[in-house]
Amino acid sequence: MDWNKIRKIDGHIHILPENKRLEFIKYQGEECIWAKADIETYVDLMDKYNIKKAILQPTNDMYMYYSARETNEFHSKIIKEYPDRFMAFADINMNGSYILDGAPYELDYAIKELGLHGLKIHPNNLGIDADDLRLVPVLRKAAELDIPVMYHSNPCKTGFHDSCAPDKINKMIKVFPDITFITAHMGGMKYLDAFSGCTWVDISFILPELVMLYGIKQTNRILRMFGADRLIFGTDYPECDYKSYGSILNQMDFNEEEIEKISYGNIASIMNI
Numbered sequence: 205m206d207w208n209k210i211r212k213i214d215g216h217i218h219i220l221p222e223n224k225r226l227e228f229i230k231y232q233g234e235e236c237i238w239a240k241a242d243i244e245t246y247v248d249l250m251d252k253y254n255i256k257k258a259i260l261q262p263t264n265d266m267y268m269y270y271s272a273r274e275t276n277e278f279h280s281k282i283i284k285e286y287p288d289r290f291m292a293f294a295d296i297n298m299n300g301s302y303i304l305d306g307a308p309y310e311l312d313y314a315i316k317e318l319g320l321h322g323l324k325i326h327p328n329n330l331g332i333d334a335d336d337l338r339l340v341p342v343l344r345k346a347a348e349l350d351i352p353v354m355y356h357s358n359p360c361k362t363g364f365h366d367s368c369a370p371d372k373i374n375k376m377i378k379v380f381p382d383i384t385f386i387t388a389h390m391g392g393m394k395y396l397d398a399f400s401g402c403t404w405v406d407i408s409f410i411l412p413e414l415v416m417l418y419g420i421k422q423t424n425r426i427l428r429m430f431g432a433d434r435l436i437f438g439t440d441y442p443e444c445d446y447k448s449y450g451s452i453l454n455q456m457d458f459n460e461e462e463i464e465k466i467s468y469g470n471i472a473s474i475m476n477i
């Protein structure tokens with residue numbers, strides 16, 4: 205089976221609002237990663253690599269996107285324009301104590317009025333820990349709405365990046381047994397903590413890093429350790445590209461049934477597709 209050709213759902217991609225994309229080009233040049241984050245370029249790639257659906261993920265970052273309401277509206281417009289091709293997780297903002305009632309309200313609006321499909325929490329960009337009690341109201345709302353929640357988890361670099369550590373996400377997984385959580389990026393370089401604690405993980409962004417660090421065989425062992433029942437295909441496009449994901453995944457030893465789960469079945473069951 206060729207990963208470039210089989211049907212896939214990409215559980216984790218980014219399309220930028222046009223003015224934000226142009227800002228990246230202005231400051232980082234035409235060749236920068238985020239120059240590719242436009243809908244036309246991406247839809248061509250979907251056709252080329254047999255991506256049946258992609259899930260638009262916000263980043264809880266008002267500078268990269270907009271405020272939560274506007275970001276959710278931006279994503280809602282895309283899913284209405286391409287109803288068979290895109291789904292979207294809702295954005296929230298950290299706006300002081302307003303997060304306690306503002307975030308649940310925005311989430312309710314995003315799901316019921318705008319037609320979005322899940323909640324994305326990016327602890328680093330919110331500036332709070334993944335297990336911060338201020339997230340309890342919005343998580344209760346997610347449970348009430350019966351939608352999945354994706355946590356960004358790639359503790360790296362300096363500063364407060366450990367706020368998205370898998371250990372902290374795992375606490376919330378235990379506290380909210382009525383929510384389906386996806387830990388993004390397999391917990392990054394803390395993948396062992398994600399393995400021992402978290403439930404679903406997406407393989408976005410981290411896969412080429414694992415290969416660079418450990419080589420193909422060890423990457424295969426790490427993916428095998430999680431197993432086909434927990435892995436969700438995702439790239440974090442435009443951060444990573446389908447060509448490199450396809451060539452890495454083609455070297456893993458998953459059988460046909462396992463590949464179907466990772467590439468499509470697992471996320472399809474979570475999203476009720």
Ligand SMILES: [Zn+2]
Pocket residue numbers: 216217218261440
């Ligand atoms: Zn991402």
